[in-house]
Amino acid sequence: MARLDPALQALALDPVPERNRNDWSSLDPQSPVALFRPRTTEDVAAIMTAAHTTGTVVVPQGGLTGLSGGARPIEGGVALSLERMTGVIDVDEAASTMTVWAGTPLEVIQKAAEERGLYFSLDLGARGSCAIGGNVSTNAGGNRVIRYGMARDLVLGMEVVLPDGTVLTNLNKMMKNNTGYDLKQLFIGAEGTLGIITRLVLKLHPLPGATHAAVLGAASYDAVLNMLTAARRGLGPNLSAFEVMWPDYWNIAMRAEGVRSPLAGEHAFYVLIESQGTDEGIDGARFEKFLEALFEQGVIEDGAMSQSLSDVKAFWATRDAAAEFKALLGPHMAYDVSMSVGRMDEYAQACRTRLARDVPGCLSCYYGHIGDGNLHLLAWVPGDAAQPQAEISKVVYEIIRDFGGSISAEHGIGLTKKPYLSYSRSPEELALMARIKAALDPKGILNPGKVIDAPLPATEDRT
Numbered sequence: 001m002a003r004l005d006p007a008l009q010a011l012a013l014d015p016v017p018e019r020n021r022n023d024w025s026s027l028d029p030q031s032p033v034a035l036f037r038p039r040t041t042e043d044v045a046a047i048m049t050a051a052h053t054t055g056t057v058v059v060p061q062g063g064l065t066g067l068s069g070g071a072r073p074i075e076g077g078v079a080l081s082l083e084r085m086t087g088v089i090d091v092d093e094a095a096s097t098m099t100v101w102a103g104t105p106l107e108v109i110q111k112a113a114e115e116r117g118l119y120f121s122l123d124l125g126a127r128g129s130c131a132i133g134g135n136v137s138t139n140a141g142g143n144r145v146i147r148y149g150m151a152r153d154l155v156l157g158m159e160v161v162l163p164d165g166t167v168l169t170n171l172n173k174m175m176k177n178n179t180g181y182d183l184k185q186l187f188i189g190a191e192g193t194l195g196i197i198t199r200l201v202l203k204l205h206p207l208p209g210a211t212h213a214a215v216l217g218a219a220s221y222d223a224v225l226n227m228l229t230a231a232r233r234g235l236g237p238n239l240s241a242f243e244v245m246w247p248d249y250w251n252i253a254m255r256a257e258g259v260r261s262p263l264a265g266e267h268a269f270y271v272l273i274e275s276q277g278t279d280e281g282i283d284g285a286r287f288e289k290f291l292e293a294l295f296e297q298g299v300i301e302d303g304a305m306s307q308s309l310s311d312v313k314a315f316w317a318t319r320d321a322a323a324e325f326k327a328l329l330g331p332h333m334a335y336d337v338s339m340s341v342g343r344m345d346e347y348a349q350a351c352r353t354r355l356a357r358d359v360p361g362c363l364s365c366y367y368g369h370i371g372d373g374n375l376h377l378l379a380w381v382p383g384d385a386a387q388p389q390a391e392i393s394k395v396v397y398e399i400i401r402d403f404g405g406s407i408s409a410e411h412g413i414g415l416t417k418k419p420y421l422s423y424s425r426s427p428e429e430l431a432l433m434a435r436i437k438a439a440l441d442p443k444g445i446l447n448p449g450k451v452i453d454a455p456l457p458a459t460e461d462r463t
């Protein structure tokens with residue numbers, strides 16, 4: 001703090017509230033020197049200009065629901081929260097876009113779109129707490145990627161403040177704009193290491209007029225794959241979610257408050273399929289026909305189809321129960337990996353076996369956005385407050401490397417996955433990432449130590 005321009009002190013909070021000392025990762029909290037809560041892009045630019053001049057480390061913070069330690073402050077540095085830069089700036093119905101401040105909670109954006117008969121398709125369990133700037137900075141995925149894509153696919157324009165305080169404003173609303181490098185892509189998924197996003201233009205879709213869901217029980221992973229192929233063919237563009245839960249996950253989820261199984265028996269796999277259409281009559285009949293065909297072909301053992309939107313919500317509760325696992329399991333490690341859809345059960349089996357063998361007492365459970373090739377897994381040693389984090393991560397990531405998959409499907413690298421980044425990226429890719437970081441942040445002041453280290457140039461080149 002003492003090293004920053006006194007004019008900026010009015011934007012700072014000191015001491016720093018407890019909640020700004022960590023995100024949702026299992027890392028220990030850190031105390032920044034101060035917390036800045038700017039109100040405007042100009043404020044952010046002034047803070048970054050001063051930080052650049054004084055060499056002060058800045059960590060951007062959104063809703064702090066990140067699971068990789070990306071928004072965790074750095075000792076001796078400051079945190080910059082976007083919590084005061086919230087609200088919808090403009091909804092353009094003809095262009096089907098919404099312009100928002102980066103600190104706006106995701107749920108606020110979803111509701112604002114809905115009020116106008118429009119739909120913002122990004123959705124995840126942390127919707128009430130996470131902010132759109134954090135969602136875009138982590139390139140969040142969530143529940144409906146199979147239909148609408150990830151956060152990256154929903155951003156048309158962006159305003160971002162660079163580490164030296166330069167403001168790049170390109171609030172583009174156009175679908176087509178091939179005018180050189182698409183600079184916004186650099187900042188999407190960069191986890192606040194290249195710039196601070198202040199405003200965004202988001203792509204909206206029509207509000208679905210008909211939503212149907214089913215929970216299905218399957219006897220084998222081959223049957224799950226058959227279901228996925230049939231859903232892509234039978235539901236076409238209406239297929240909006242294809243979630244799979246293994247019994248180890250399912251049995252814990254059923255202990256969460258308000259969650260109950262819509263199926264009577266036990267199954268080797270539980271599948272949640274959702275369809276979003278525009279016409280209740282046509283799309284409801286199509287969904288029913290699709291399910292009937294699955295039954296007739298013997299692909300499913302048992303199934304429940306939604307009769308109302310409250311059924312759809314109740315079905316999703318089986319999957320959203322993951323948010324309650326902190327309370328149900330106690331300390332545990334959470335992973336989100338991706339790989340070829342066809343090999344996911346093979347991966348789950350290998351992981352379960354090796355964790356039990358190599359980490360004494362370790363249990364694990366599996367679930368995920370399987371239609372997107374994204375598997376989540378939780379691993380824990382019951383009763384161990386510290387958890388053997390390094391041992392568990394080694395098993396999970398070594399197997400994913402052998403499977404040719406990705407160590408992070410959607411939660412990002414942050415701090416927790418940084419030691420394993422080379423499992424999923426080539427040396428040449430890592431070198432280019434480091435060069436990009438060094439080019440945009442030559443003094444290494446913006447969220448340093450997260451995602452990738454950039455070798456700093458010699459002191460005389462850094463002014």
Ligand SMILES: Cc1cc2nc3c(=O)[nH]c(=O)nc-3n(C[C@H](O)[C@H](O)[C@H](O)COP(=O)(O)OP(=O)(O)OC[C@H]3O[C@@H](n4cnc5c(N)ncnc54)[C@H](O)[C@@H]3O)c2cc1C
Nearest residue numbers: 062063064065066070125131133134135140141192197410
């Ligand atoms: C219950 C639960 C369910 C979840 N489900 C999913 C899921 O299904 N899919 C998924 O992808 N994620 C999921 N997550 C993870 C998390 O919600 C997402 O990563 C989310 O996008 C983070 O947003 P945030 O605002 O909380 O960001 P934060 O945690 O505050 O920050 C995340 C990263 O972005 C940077 N950042 C934040 N704001 C800005 C900004 N304006 N400019 C530049 N950098 C910035 C931070 O420095 C940090 O590196 C879940 C988390 C929880 C707790």
